[in-house]
Amino acid sequence: MSQRPISLSPDLKRLRDEGYDLEIRSGYLLVKDVPYVNSNKEVKRGTLVSKLMLAGDVTVRPDDHVAHFMGEHPCREDGKEIDQIKNESARRELVGDVVVDHRFSAKPQPSGFYEDYYAKVTKYVTILSGYAQVIEPGVTAKTFRPVIADEDTEETVFKYIDTASSRAEITSVTEKLALVKKIAIVGLGGTGAYVLDLVSKTPVKEIHLFDGDTFFQHNAFRAPGAASIDELKAQPSKAAYFRDIYAKMRNGIVAHEAYVGAENVDELQDANFIFLCLEGPAKKLIVEKLEAFGIPFVDVGMGVYLSEGSLGGILRVTASTPTHRDHVRSRISFSDDADRNEYDVNIQIADLNALNAALAVIKWKKLVGFYQDLDHEHHSTYTIGGNILLNEDR
Incomplete structure (x- = not known):
């Protein structure tokens, strides 16, 4: 029907x-x-x-x-x-x-x-x-039963109708995201997995996942959803694990069970947007290639430290677009930098990963025109202790 x-x-x-x-x-x-x-x-x-x-x-x-x-x-x-x-x-x-x-x-x-x-x-x-x-007080015909999409007659990536957008009367705004053909998420550690969780609920045509790592028990405590003991025992790759979860909701999720490096970075060349959620020596190469390809991207970083019995730190979201890239080298750290950037210390907390991902996805949606963008910032930081969000590199 x-x-x-x-x-x-x-x-x-x-x-x-x-x-x-x-x-x-x-x-x-x-x-x-x-x-x-x-x-x-x-x-x-x-x-x-x-x-x-x-x-x-x-x-x-x-x-x-x-x-x-x-x-x-x-x-x-x-x-x-x-x-x-x-x-x-x-x-x-x-x-x-x-x-x-x-x-x-x-x-x-x-x-x-x-x-x-x-x-x-x-x-x-x-x-x-x-x-x-x-x-029977409260009985109603408003059951909110799932509405299955008809793939033969309706152009949708979802396996059931997006009634959230229509209910909120923002379908025309959401359609801006449907114009995006291909997004890639490089790195599915804590933040990258939450980026996927948010982006999967948008009508972008394809979401490509790049990560060569295995989904282990410690990953379950900083990832969206809840992994079962049987899933952990199977030790799937992160790319396959997250693909299978979100394939329940939508089509177009492609798992690449490999790290991005010199041998495969060209696979990113036809993407419309990239989320970089990784650390390591490959990041510098990837950034240089994305700049050469003319692809806009967002890079995320998180530095959390223990001080006097509590955690503090800073979250970072750095956007790079073809019209604004000069700030990137001073904002993004690379593994061979002499002084490691304070935003990239390896303490991972699920709520901070989720916030870092949300800020990154919001910036992407601003660039697409889904959200208002009054400041046109290309670098923002959130400081935990002072609850401060700063915009820079306008």
Whole structure:
């Protein structure tokens, strides 16, 4: 069943965003899991059915006030049938696999017609579920069931519909991220894994993961999610482990079970954006290559230290774009530097990794136009002890 008419029709989209379980089948709108009371004064769930009027893939005003129902005859809380909507009770095949048990009539006043399907559905649901709520307070037709994407008719990387964007009415803004064809995350230690967690929930077409390391027990304590003991025993590569987790939600995640170095750095050449979440001698080579390729990137760093029984430190996010790269050498440390940068000491804490990743992803979203960017900073630091966020290199 295609979700396209639901996504394109404001009335159906509103119903779906509010949590109603909708299906379009053979020209009919089915609203599932509607609570009602049967003759035994039990709360049951049935399916409300309405003929669907469409102009192409978009709804038009319903041409009648009639609705059908799959289930027992709805009753009041005392078990007596609801007379105000009673019209006809007979098992009837409307078309193909749409078989109903009852026909109802609730004519809106004074026009006699519903303005749209939101008005029609909510009117009938209010009547049916109102009596059920007397017996079972809080029972509702708003079940927020997962909405599966139709891969044949809908262009989406997700395996189920992004109802978060539509519910917040920011779909047009989110579509800016869908224009990004390929992102790479180099390094899936603490921060890189959280970058993946955030980026995987955006509609970018491909996310390439580069890491040659194994996912060990200590990694589980600074990674998003919760690894099982069986997963730890299997000792998967980090790239494969995280690919398999996020492949449950979306397509387009590609695992490269290798470190990036001279022999494979050219694989980054066609990426639209890179997140560098690594340390080591390869970083200098990678930065130089990305600059030569003209690819924008963000490099993250975190320096945490123990002092008098508590932890302090600084998180760093450094952005480099084709129009602004002069600051990079003074901001990013490389393993062969004489003095190791204070932002890159190797104490890893999950919440700090997550914050470092969030700041990096927010900067990327600013560069894409998803977020406002008033300061145009290309380097920012967060100091733990003073809770200070500084912007530099504008």
